[in-house]
Amino acid sequence: MAFKIEIKNLYFDYLSSKKKIFPALENINLNIEEGKFVCILGASGCGKSTLLSILSGLNKAKSGEVLIDNKKIEGPGIDRAVVFQHYSLFPFLTVKGNVLFGIKQAKKKYKRKEREALVKKYLKNVGLLDAQNKYPNELSGGMQQRVAVARALALESDILLMDEPFGAIDPRLRLELQELVSKLSKDNNKTVVFVTHDIDEALLLADTIVVMEPSKIKEVLNIDFEFPRIREELVSTPKYQELYKKLFSLFYNIVLNEIHEEAML
Ligand SMILES: Nc1ncnc2c1ncn2[C@@H]1O[C@H](COP(=O)(O)OP(=O)(O)OP(=O)(O)O)[C@@H](O)[C@H]1O
Numbered sequence: 001m002a003f004k005i006e007i008k009n010l011y012f013d014y015l016s017s018k019k020k021i022f023p024a025l026e027n028i029n030l031n032i033e034e035g036k037f038v039c040i041l042g043a044s045g046c047g048k049s050t051l052l053s054i055l056s057g058l059n060k061a062k063s064g065e066v067l068i069d070n071k072k073i074e075g076p077g078i079d080r081a082v083v084f085q086h087y088s089l090f091p092f093l094t095v096k097g098n099v100l101f102g103i104k105q106a107k108k109k110y111k112r113k114e115r116e117a118l119v120k121k122y123l124k125n126v127g128l129l130d131a132q133n134k135y136p137n138e139l140s141g142g143m144q145q146r147v148a149v150a151r152a153l154a155l156e157s158d159i160l161l162m163d164e165p166f167g168a169i170d171p172r173l174r175l176e177l178q179e180l181v182s183k184l185s186k187d188n189n190k191t192v193v194f195v196t197h198d199i200d201e202a203l204l205l206a207d208t209i210v211v212m213e214p215s216k217i218k219e220v221l222n223i224d225f226e227f228p229r230i231r232e233e234l235v236s237t238p239k240y241q242e243l244y245k246k247l248f249s250l251f252y253n254i255v256l257n258e259i260h261e262e263a264m265l
């Protein structure tokens with residue numbers, strides 16, 4: 001079976017202001033099958049956004065390679081929709097204008113009416129149809145994040161790359177959006193790479209959870225609960241609790257080790 005995304009021996013570093021090389025990703029290997037939902041779980045600074053920036057094509061691997069449909073990534077493409085950690089909406093465009101902007105790039109053949117229908121559909125999905133004529137600076141952080149989610153979903157691309165897309169959204173809406181993204185991705189066989197700090201979120205959404213430690217993959221876990229997943233039913237099962245405990249100890253041991261190492265410096 002061919003993989004949708006193949007990450008092979010990926011290495012990436014940043015050059016600090018003092019010209020020191022800082023390795024942000026080392027020896028990353030990961031194969032993602034088409035239609036799978038992969039959650040990247042890891043502490044702050046371990047390289048999650050860097051990995052997403054390479055998958056999106058905004059950064060290039062320094063060594064190793066990343067293939068999509070067997071082709072090396074050459075830059076951003078309309079096969080991938082991205083929700084950035086800091087939403088990055090255009091401040092000079094309305095909510096509607098922001099969502100429409102992406103659609104114009106991805107769906108050049110669409111007539112105006114078809115584009116407008118897409119905008120409406122996805123703004124309604126994230127509960128923001130009433131805010132369509134507002135500008136980003138008139139919205140709360142959580143609302144801006146929902147616009148960014150609508151903009152990405154409206155591209156209807158094969159691949160969705162989402163960097164903590166629900167971080168600023170309140171728990172009730174967050175659950176609705178988790179269910180929306182899960183349903184849309186499964187119904188449309190999308191391949192998703194979704195960064196989160198939240199173990200429950202990862203267990204609700206993921207086929208595979210990749211736990212990162214600084215610059216590396218620590219562990220890859222397959223999560224085989226059936227979809228659609230109902231959180232209230234899942235959380236009380238022994239399997240869920242066992243996985244939660246495992247992820248909790250993996251995640252927090254990494255965080256505690258880091259704090260310990262920093263204290264020793
Ligand atoms: N432009 C940059 N220049 C130099 N170093 C950077 C740059 N961007 C990120 N880094 C460093 O690379 C490491 C990984 O950063 P990255 O943003 O990928 O982490 P992250 O896992 O997404 O963290 P968070 O959960 O806080 O978003 C961090 O140590 C960070 O300080």
Ligand SMILES: [Mg+2]
Binds near residue numbers: 048049050
């Ligand atoms: Mg990040």
